[in-house]
Amino acid sequence: MEPVLVLDQLDKSFGGLTVTYNVSFSVMPGEISAIIGPNGAGKTTLFNQITGNLLPDKGRILFKNEQITGLRPQEIVARGMGRSFQITSIFPEESVLENVRISCLSRRKEVLNPFRNVARFKEATDQAYFILESLGLAKHAERPAFELAHGDQKLLDIGIALGLEPQLLLLDEPTAGMSPDERQLTRDLIKRLWEEFNLTLIFIEHDMDIVFGIAQIVRVLQLGRLLAEGPPEEIRNNPEVITAYLGEEVR
Template identity: 75%
Template sequence: MQPILELDAVTKSFGGLRVTSGVSFSIEKGSISAIIGPNGAGKTTLFNQITGYLNPDHGRIVFEGEDITRLSTREIVARGMGRAFQVTSFFPEETVLDNIRVACLSRLNMTRKTMKSVSEFTDATDKAFSILESLGLDKQADRQAFELAHGDQKLLDIGIALGLEPKMLLLDEPTSGMSPEERLLTRNLIQKLWKEFNLTLLFIEHDMDTVFGIAQTVRVLQMGRLLAEGSPEEIRRNPEVITAYLGEEVL
């Protein structure tokens, strides 16, 4: 296995509460995998540590062989880590196109280190349009972001992350608040994006059809600890996981 991301005993407390506790796992380059677990298990807090929004109290996070534990979010993004949020985080008054174009321009600035130019703006526009097409949002390019339906706003957030050209993409509950039909479409879209953009994809999700439908590996967090890690079939049958989270309905 060629790991792209390695967590070693990542630990974080808020006050007396250990929110992530000695979490260790490795993510294989090019894989698609999921993190599941009850509300408050520490899933989002783990993403916040991977992406530099929070510093772990203890432990180590290694991305492509480099220790990123104490780097800033900006430095981590520049190395190719992308993220879409549990609560969407775009500019609501700007157009759909502009939201993604800003991300594309920001990536160009990170890599080219040139002054802003007309050609750079054109490149960013082309790239933003191709991302919108991949997401099926191209017809809505000129609408203000706040006008989009909830499901499309979630996709826009993914589009902004893609504009930064990530090697690895973290999605925090990409199907939350969606109808069953939208969830199915989004599940298929995530799988398509994973292949089309050559991503390593790690997602947090409560929708078990999405998790068991597209994840190659599933990790279960409970009370800040990694309770289990395995193939969808192994996780489905794991008695501890069933007791802690899955219940009987998905058997």
């Protein structure tokens, strides 16, 4: 089986600050994995390189055996990659339904004139409702997105990404700012979405209960370098990872 994503010696610097250095790893189809590390380790910068928001200074990125290094974000999305953001990227004045429907229509290239093809518009609406049902947001479908609680806005951001029908989904700190109860519900939701939508999924997360609860593979960044990667128990007991990030209490 071929990897769905390959990172090959990615470097990125800003001025004299190296943010990622010689990062290489492969992600297999259907894998659910986590990227962890201290603040400033380069996790979001790495996501930005994968999704085309930043151009690596060196190295290459392969997605489904095609080199995507240097492609624009929309070109990468069109190839089957989706992403949610640490700071939500939603249309606050639009309804919850419309946020996801716009994404579904975008996938069908119907955003500029959604009524040109009534069948596709209905199909996109049905798909948007299905996604909202999966996220537990259907009851808020007609509300403006800005009225949602923070946790629900984070879920809506995931819904927008799902509307693009990704094969690979990247989630940047999906539980940031949530209460402990919300984080646990979101952990279960992420696992269910991974199964229900048949995704390959990579997420950045600081909550180790979530990381060790659902990730098959954990990758650890420190100062822009890949410190370790492996199954959760291996990472949990890795002396370098304990010293650099986890601490003894996580074992």
